[in-house]
Amino acid sequence: MAIERTLSIIKPDGVQKNLIGDVYRRFEQAGLKIIAARMLHLTTAQAEAFYAVHRERPFYKDLVRYMTTGPVIAQVLEGENAIETHRKIMGATDPKKADPGTIRRDLAASIEENVVHGSDAVETARQEISFFFAQADVCPRTR
Ligand code: ATP
Numbered sequence: 001m002a003i004e005r006t007l008s009i010i011k012p013d014g015v016q017k018n019l020i021g022d023v024y025r026r027f028e029q030a031g032l033k034i035i036a037a038r039m040l041h042l043t044t045a046q047a048e049a050f051y052a053v054h055r056e057r058p059f060y061k062d063l064v065r066y067m068t069t070g071p072v073i074a075q076v077l078e079g080e081n082a083i084e085t086h087r088k089i090m091g092a093t094d095p096k097k098a099d100p101g102t103i104r105r106d107l108a109a110s111i112e113e114n115v116v117h118g119s120d121a122v123e124t125a126r127q128e129i130s131f132f133f134a135q136a137d138v139c140p141r142t143r
């Protein structure tokens with residue numbers, strides 16, 4: 001297994017419900033290290049660009065609206081097999097289908113308002129990290 005980096009977002013519903021600490025605790029307990037973090041309120045243009053891959057999907061407009069309703073926290077997670085580990089901790093997109101103990105099953109309200117985002121592959125992780133962070137904003141752990 002390789003050391004990977006992945007992009008995580010706590011979405012507006014997660015921030016609103018004061019779940020930042022709960023979500024971070026799950027990352028840290030799984031051995032994932034936060035090596036960059038930033039709070040921002042996405043503009044419509046930013047949300048459209050971030051989710052451009054879904055632009056033909058019926059839920060795209062609502063997704064963009066939801067992602068701009070409040071601030072989000074974006075972070076870079078690093079660790080062994082980080083992309084898959086992170087996706088496992090998040091659980092399935094639809095909280096009703098997510099395994100017990102996952103973030104979405106435990107904390108999410110619906111398939112849309114599902115608290116977190118996580119990159120799904122090495123190439124998308126690289127692109128999504130650079131969407132939010134300059135290289136100088138990423139802090140590799142020196143201890
Ligand atoms: P994410 O990309 O946010 O990590 P995901 O990879 O599990 O989630 P995607 O299929 O990439 O799921 O969908 C992106 C986001 O769009 C979902 O997290 C959810 O917020 C929203 N979404 C996905 N499917 C639906 C749907 N059928 N109805 C409403 N919203 C949806």
Ligand code: MG
Pocket residue numbers: 118120
């Ligand atoms: Mg996705």
